[in-house]
Amino acid sequence: MEKIIQDKQLDEERALYGVSGTKVINCSFDGDQDGESALKECSDIEIGNCFFNLRYPLWHVKKALVRNCEMTEKCRAALWYDSDITIENCKMHGIKALRECINTKLINCDVISPEVFWKCTGIDIQSSEIQSEYPFFESSDIHINEMKMTGKYSFQYVENMIITNSVLDTKDAFWHSKNITVTDSIVKGEYLGWYSENLKFVRCKIIGTQPLCYCKGLVLEDCTMEETDLSFERSEVEASVSGRIDSVKNPLRGYIKADEIGELVIEEQYVRPEDTIICCSKISG
Secondary structure, eight states, X not given: OOEEEESOBOOSTTTTTTOEEEEEESOEEOSTTOOOOTTTTOEEEEEESOEEOSSOOEESOEEEEEESOEEOTTOOSOEESOEEEEEESXXXXXXXXXXXXXXXXXXXXXXXXXXXXXXOEEEEEEEEEEEOSEETTTOEEEEEEEEEEEESSOSTTXXXXXXXXXXXXXXXXXXXXXXXXXXXXXXXXXXXXXXOEEEEEESOEEESSSOSOSOBSEEEEEEEEESOOXXXXXXXXXXXXXXXXXXXXXXOEEEEEEEEEEEEEOOTTTSOGGGEEEEEEEEOO
């Protein structure tokens, strides 16, 4: 028979350690005892309408549904080493919210966490907002749809990711990433995608200085670029751009198609001009 724990205030150390086959409903993990690791080593649990104000609540958890919960700034390192977790309609505002988790689904959540989704595999994010300085570091096998993200050093060393219908405002995104496709999205940030491999943008708006340099297998299909000076330096690129690119500098090889390029800089001591085809109606400088 399924166990239900309901309407409790729990603040002791490891308050519900190791519970299994249990619903935890309308409980508050808060109080003077300031206990850590409330739900450590649990499995097959459902957590609903709960308030988390203590550290490390869900570590080494297997198979959980977390719904309509709030995790405050004091709820640091909330989910580590977990597997098969669905988090829906939750606020997650503690530092280092998720790390080394396997198969995590995030639906309609509000995340404010300077380091989130570090070294995780199997991430599915739908209709969520994330604010983070270092999100998705060294994570892999990721699908994201309708995410609004504000970040700084996002998606570094990420592998195997698809992003659709999203808005990403982030500096230094996708550095050293591999096998990434971004579709129907806005991507704003400085120094986008340096040292990436097989990074692809489809019907995206790309905004910001010095994007997409030192890339291998870079593809842009039907994209627009704004405020993108010194683009594609020493990159292997296949780019089809509508409108203007502010400037292009020393692409390594491939082709670049645009309506206008503000300035084209080719320095023959660094690249072979014949290795890159430039097709545009107007080069201003």
